[in-house]
Amino acid sequence: xxxxxxxxxxxxxxxxxxxxxxxxxxxxxxxxxxxxxxxxxxxxxxxxxxxxxxxxxxxxxxxxxxxxxxxxxxxxxxxxxxxxxxxxxxxxxxxxxxxxxxxxxxxxxxxxxxxxxxxxxxxxxxxxxxxxxxxxxxxxxxxxxxxxxxxxxxxxxxxxxxxxxxxxxxxxxxxxxxxxxxxxxxxxxxxxxxxxxxxxxxxxxxxxxxxxxxxxxxxxxxxxxxxxxxxxxxxxxxxxxxxxxxxxxxxxxxxxxxxxxxxxxxxxxx
Ligand SMILES: C[S@@+](CC[C@H](N)C(=O)[O-])C[C@H]1O[C@@H](n2cnc3c(N)ncnc32)[C@H](O)[C@@H]1O
Numbered sequence: 109x110x111x112x113x114x115x116x117x118x119x120x121x122x123x124x125x126x127x128x129x130x131x132x133x134x135x136x137x138x139x140x141x142x143x144x145x146x147x148x149x150x151x152x153x154x155x156x157x158x159x160x161x162x163x164x165x166x167x168x169x170x171x172x173x174x175x176x177x178x179x180x181x182x183x184x185x186x187x188x189x190x191x192x193x194x195x196x197x198x199x200x201x202x203x204x205x206x207x208x209x210x211x212x213x214x215x216x217x218x219x220x221x222x223x224x225x226x227x228x229x230x231x232x233x234x235x236x237x238x239x240x241x242x243x244x245x246x247x248x249x250x251x252x253x254x255x256x257x258x259x260x261x262x263x264x265x266x267x268x269x270x271x272x273x274x275x276x277x278x279x280x281x282x283x284x285x286x287x288x289x290x291x292x293x294x295x296x297x298x299x300x301x302x303x304x305x306x307x308x309x310x311x312x313x314x315x316x317x318x319x320x321x322x323x324x325x326x327x328x329x330x331x332x333x334x335x336x337x338x339x340x341x342x343x344x345x346x347x348x349x350x351x352x353x354x355x356x357x358x359x360x361x362x363x364x365x366x367x368x369x370x371x372x373x374x375x376x377x378x
Contacts, residue, residue: 151222
């Protein structure tokens with residue numbers, strides 16, 4: 109997850125998925141074209157979605173567009189590739205801190221494929237609420253449930269890997285086992301001070317991938333790949349692939365696939 113070039117090459121969910129979500133749902137976002145606005149993209153990764161997709165959709169004069177990410181490598185890549193006088197990227201973990209300079213600052217908040225990384229959802233959305241102006245708008249999607257997280261659980265608990273895995277639940281949606289994920293999420297979200305205008309679960313899939321392509325896809329997502337010692341890296345990924353083959357009934361060499369149920373939410377700060 110710290111490798112921007114690999115992520116851009118293989119990450120279907122980010123590259124195509126976020127673009128599709130924006131194309132499908134951006135019409136919900138209202139704009140008053142005279143106002144000078146500030147926009148934040150949370151978990152901006154390599155910065156391509158912020159720059160190529162979100163930035164051109166706004167006709168307003170721009171005060172500031174900020175992409176934030178916990179990964180220094182992603183932020184350095186994004187600034188070098190897409191940074192300009194209106195658009196910059198910063199290392200920031202919004203699950204932990206709210207910088208003073210951003211309190212009540214943003215008119216629009218976006219985030220794609222990121223919030224399932226954050227365990228304390230209540231704190232996350234309280235923090236986000238604080239950086240938004242009253243009535244500011246928010247459009248985001250993140251993974252609610254996926255077989256990928258079950259695969260993480262079975263591989264990461266293998267004894268050869270446990271010394272390098274400090275948290276077996278890391279990077280996985282806390283709604284994975286929920287029977288009513290929408291209701292559960294909506295309760296937390298509304299209690300953090302938001303008014304939901306639209307909430308749903310969309311199904312998306314990474315599909316038609318070769319073994320090598322799928323392995324790269326899994327590496328680009330896996331939060332522990334970089335932490336594995338070199339002599340275990342290959343086996344670590346092979347164990348994920350074996351489990352994918354078992355759990356998803358792969359048919360043929362180019363038919364690796366994986367489903368993701370994602371929350372899609374459009375909301376306003378109350
Ligand atoms: C799957 S990528 C999505 C990138 C981009 N939004 C897209 O749609 O292609 C998720 C990104 O979220 C970042 N991330 C994870 N937890 C975060 C947090 N608490 N605060 C900010 N960024 C975070 C990761 O470093 C990663 O770059």
